[in-house]
Amino acid sequence: MSGQPITPLPRCDAAAREDERRLVHRLAVALRTTGFHDPGNTAVQGAIAEFLRTVRTRWAHEQVWVGVRNRCVFVNDERLRIGPSDYLNVRYLMDTFDRWNLGGITFQPGVRDAEMRSVLYELNQKSERGLEELAARARALGLKHVELTEPERESEEPAAHLPLRTYSACLDVCREIQETVREHRHIRTRRLRRVTQAVVDQLLEDESALLSMTTIKEFDDYLFTHSTNVAILSVALGQRLGFDKRTLGDLCLAAFLHDLGKILVPKGILEKPTQLDPGERAQIQQHPIHAVILLLEQEQLNQSTLRAIVAGFEHHINLDLSGYPRLTRKNSVTLFGRIICVADRYDAITTRRSYRKTTSTPHEGVRFLLEHSGTQFEPVLVKLFLEMLGVYPPGTVVGLSSGEVGVVRRPPLPGSALSRPQIRVVRGGDPGTILDLADRDAAGKHPRSVVAVLNPDDDGQLPALCGAEIEALGPIGAMIAEEVPDPPARLPVAR
């Protein structure tokens, strides 16, 4: 499945990148020119006019933020790839921002020539007290369409190395993708790639930690957790098939985007608590086609997006080609499509939905896959899925021979029996204790085995995370929050 070179198709988002490059270039030139000449000089006037023309052409009705983080220049959170020819001017801009400890500048629609002249003039002055002083001057000038923002602090620890942060970044990026697509804007694919890379790295490093995260359900919008869970489960399956990193990255991207088409299905239908009528069902069944249409509209076609498009179309087509959409020419489902189909169906049936009274337990979820192996699902993938999650996948609530009740925290380790996962005790015994059912006593026997599967409150499962992990979320959140401090009350801040 790997090895094809990235093959860009001609229409891509180059025009948007060029607009952003031009914006920064002209801002930097205007800043530099103001540093060398009086504000009334014709060169200054010309440079400001050029900059404003760019803003008014491309960002006439929306604000645009130009910022610097760790010597990278950003335009509306899209990192700019600067060329050598731009570099001298851009360095001047970065140095100026550094001197003032300035994170960025937001230009609102309607920004005027006089405002630009004032702010550029101030930026070229000597900095005594940094941003506070600059903000005071900006307030004194009464700038209405130009706002200054503080810098973000760098994280001490790479976010991607923490499963919970990776999971949280996934939810963020899902939310962002949906908003972006809904507003007919381009997805920030570089950010999406960073997140998919983090998922793959995390799974390669500690698969079970991220797999246990897939028991986080119903958090925020169903689609966010579902897309994230399907991405994680798909990549874990792909890893078992021996995919290289690049293919895993493509698979993760495809899985993330597989349900994108649902944003075009009315929420009332998606969340309808009663049975769907044929018209509503037909609308839902359009979502794989909507996914293709929305991705095509993104106009960033390369091998990764092509794979995502194909898998998005296929994820409700069964192995025997039943399912939907209706086919007239296709005679097989790609491996990505088969993988995402398995992961999608498992996560869907083990997640509480408004139209179901009882949600299947993860154990029943795997049983469903096995029952339809060879017809709906690729048999080899179902077996791999069983091996990956075990007979009692994470989140399953089980009754033990010892009389304790526990929730499966991690799947069995390699070499352990499929029916012997790691458990967090919920009731009986010592709640919160972590038990490995593969452990043996001095006589070489397993002291505990699963004797029953339980459904808690008809929800199907409990989160597999243990108390300590959940408690760790607080400090992590606080740490991130600290990295992004609240703006001082009197400083005009836009982000």
Add this chain to the structure above:
Amino acid sequence: MQKAYRAIRFYPPDHPLANHCLDELAGAFDRALADGTLRLAVSENSLTYEEEPVFTTDDLRESIPFILFRDGIRSLTFRNGLGRDEAAELIEALGQAQEVDKADHDLVTILWERNLPHLEYQVADPLLEGESSADGLRQLASQLQGKLEEEKRARLVRTPHADLTESLELDAPGDEVLVGNVVPEEELIQLERELEPEQDILAEFGIVLLEILANATSDEDRIVAVRGLEDLASSLLEWGDLARLTHLLQETAAVQADLGEHADLVDDVFEGMLDKERLRASLDSLDAAGPGGRQELTAFLLILGERAHRLLIELLIESGGKQSRHVLLDVLTAGAGVPLELVLPHLGDPRWYVARNMVYLLGRMKDPRAMPHLEPVLAHSDERVRKEAARSVGAIGERSSVPVLAALLSDPSPAVRVVAVRQLGRLRPPAEVLSRLLLQVRARDFSTRSEGEIDAFLDTLGQLGDDSAVPLLDELWRGRSFFRPKPLHLRLFALRALGQIGTASARQSLSRALRSSDNAVRRQARRGLWEANRQEAASQ
């Protein structure tokens, strides 16, 4: 590193200098990493080791620090064990980063995908962080905390509990099935084999677009699918992947045929193929391609049909390559051919080969309306054009073709005369043409003409001739001459013509030839008689 990078940028990868630089780099890594790791901090224009700049440059265009820096890489850590191949991959990745200028790709992704085992890099790219992450984690923590509280009170209901390993059809089901033993390796290999063809993601993408186009319920969806097909087709054309492109267009045409009132929407896919520069590039590459390449291009151009005719004629006019010309002429003359109005304006082109190609097209179209336009071309100054014109006039095969061809029997060019006489033979012209033919054969210089021309004239005379031609042919085979003996080939062709005429007087002449002292003459006479007898038997 900088030296190796420059070498890779300026020389092909297998160039000795590039190899030498990579060897040097690998040696340098060996020495530097002998004691462990090497961490280089990256700034805009320098690489720093333990706060000491070890490489500085002001030329940013081809500078490694700048390439790393601009994509957000702030440090590189090399680990012991980094060999030559890995060093070469790193340098190659740096080169690739210079070429990549797409929105979603940068050096970080290139390095991530290459997954070099002895290289780590730190990226100053806060793409994973932000306010929403902090908010999200706070919410997540709070919700999960709530769940933990709830689980203490949750109502636990027994649900079906099955031994899922039973369905695996393993030798030892039950509790003892271990992680790692569920999927036999041969099943994985089988799956891999079965799905091998799916590596063709472009073909899969095309099928998806066609499915959407075929089943769409709105014009909006159809238009998006058509745009996707346009992009795919255009990319395949750009990459010169004509086999895939032709297949895609064939399938597209099949879907279009079933689209009824929406069929016109699909025209854009085919119109998008009419890109002169790309088609020219495909034609130019033909000389380097084998016969397969020519077939692929022909098949592709044929699919474009009439809509491509004007453009293909333009390319034919501008094309210098023999292979291109053949392909274009094959395509333009396939089916019903090209409308006259596209060809006629170029008949008077001053370039002989343009006029020749247009004349060829007219001939293959066999449209009698072309005759009046061809006649002036028969007087073209270039014999290659006249020759093609003679062929085309013959191919049109109208009654008016005969006098035109007969006039060409006395063309100054032997090549033109040969074509003209051959075409006349094919057309079976009226008897008066025979006298003009005999006049040519009687000409004093006839026996000095090329063997090919003599062959053509006497062959045509044999086909059209009657008793009136026999005395001349009798004289020719005898080979008597005041000046010098007639060439043997002329004598033999004359005997062959007598056999073709096959009348009694012709057979008498052939019988006389049986008594010739020349073996070759006797042999040809026997063949001639055999031919005459065969014709007679056939007519009875």
